[in-house]
Amino acid sequence: PIIYAITPTYARLVQKAELVRISQTFLHVKNFHWIVVEDSPVKTQLVSELLAQSGLRFTHLHTETPKEHKRKESDPNWLKPRGVEQRNLALQWLRENRELSEEGVVYFADDDNTYSLRLFDEIRSTKRVSVWPVGLVGGLRFERPLVEKGRVVGFYTAWKPNRPFPMDMAGFAIALQLLLANREARFDLLAERGYLESSLLQSLVSIEELEPRADNCTKVLVWHTRSEKPKMKQEELLQKQGLGSDPSIEV
Ligand code: UGA
Numbered sequence: 001p002i003i004y005a006i007t008p009t010y011a012r013l014v015q016k017a018e019l020v021r022i023s024q025t026f027l028h029v030k031n032f033h034w035i036v037v038e039d040s041p042v043k044t045q046l047v048s049e050l051l052a053q054s055g056l057r058f059t060h061l062h063t064e065t066p067k068e069h070k071r072k073e074s075d076p077n078w079l080k081p082r083g084v085e086q087r088n089l090a091l092q093w094l095r096e097n098r099e100l101s102e103e104g105v106v107y108f109a110d111d112d113n114t115y116s117l118r119l120f121d122e123i124r125s126t127k128r129v130s131v132w133p134v135g136l137v138g139g140l141r142f143e144r145p146l147v148e149k150g151r152v153v154g155f156y157t158a159w160k161p162n163r164p165f166p167m168d169m170a171g172f173a174i175a176l177q178l179l180l181a182n183r184e185a186r187f188d189l190l191a192e193r194g195y196l197e198s199s200l201l202q203s204l205v206s207i208e209e210l211e212p213r214a215d216n217c218t219k220v221l222v223w224h225t226r227s228e229k230p231k232m233k234q235e236e237l238l239q240k241q242g243l244g245s246d247p248s249i250e251v
Pocket residue numbers: 007008009010038039065071077080081082083084086109110111112168169170194196224226
């Protein structure tokens with residue numbers, strides 16, 4: 001099966017660094033197709049060129065998050081769900097461009113996480129929905145599905161444990177055929193904080209059907225890392241003196 005990784009992304013100082021980092025991980029993954037969806041009214045030159053030069057098989061899409069759902073600079077990062085319309089557009093693209101007969105697996109790969117290559121070996125055999133631990137998330141060292149006799153029986157998580165699927169986006173993959181057969185399944189832009197993952201998974205599987213990976217969910221192969229926002233104090237000072245850095249040099 002081919003692995004489709006869906007990555008929402010938006011313009012910010014660390015965007016190129018994040019995309020370079022994960023694209024160079026993905027270069028090591030065989031039979032891989034990267035679907036990059038920009039949260040932007042246009043396809044930007046930065047992302048277009050990065051993809052063209054990446055050496056990866058890719059699809060480049062864009063859709064801007066509606067204003068009323070977009071986080072303002074002053075809002076706390078958790079106030080609104082992020083990357084929702086972008087992931088939904090990628091699902092729509094798959095439904096319009098792929099046949100039910102194709103064997104594939106879909107993974108939602110945010111641009112800031114850290115991915116072990118071993119994760120993709122685990123993902124590839126997904127029959128319906130596979131699950132595994134995610135490191136450095138939910139205020140814990142890791143969150144993970146709890147497995148007994150090869151079946152998921154619950155979740156190790158501290159935050160809102162009563163969610164239907166208390167898992168981070170990085171902790172599951174879905175068979176392409178399941179998504180093509182359930183054409184209405186999508187992420188809910190209005191989902192309450194923490195319920196985004198559940199909003200999609202609820203219409204696709206039950207907990208008993210989940211397929212544990214990574215040695216019965218005892219290995220961490222993906223980390224919910226987040227990059228620090230770079231400080232631009234000196235840049236701003238120099239700009240005021242007309243000595244800002246050369247804007248034609250891309251960062
Ligand atoms: C956590 C989860 O890991 C995300 O998968 C989930 O979308 C998010 O919470 C949520 O509740 O919406 P977190 O690290 O806080 O993630 O979110 P980000 O990494 O900032 O954003 C997730 C993805 O959406 C990233 O790929 C990011 O580039 C993209 N994004 C973020 C946009 O496309 N537009 C934005 O305005 C912000």
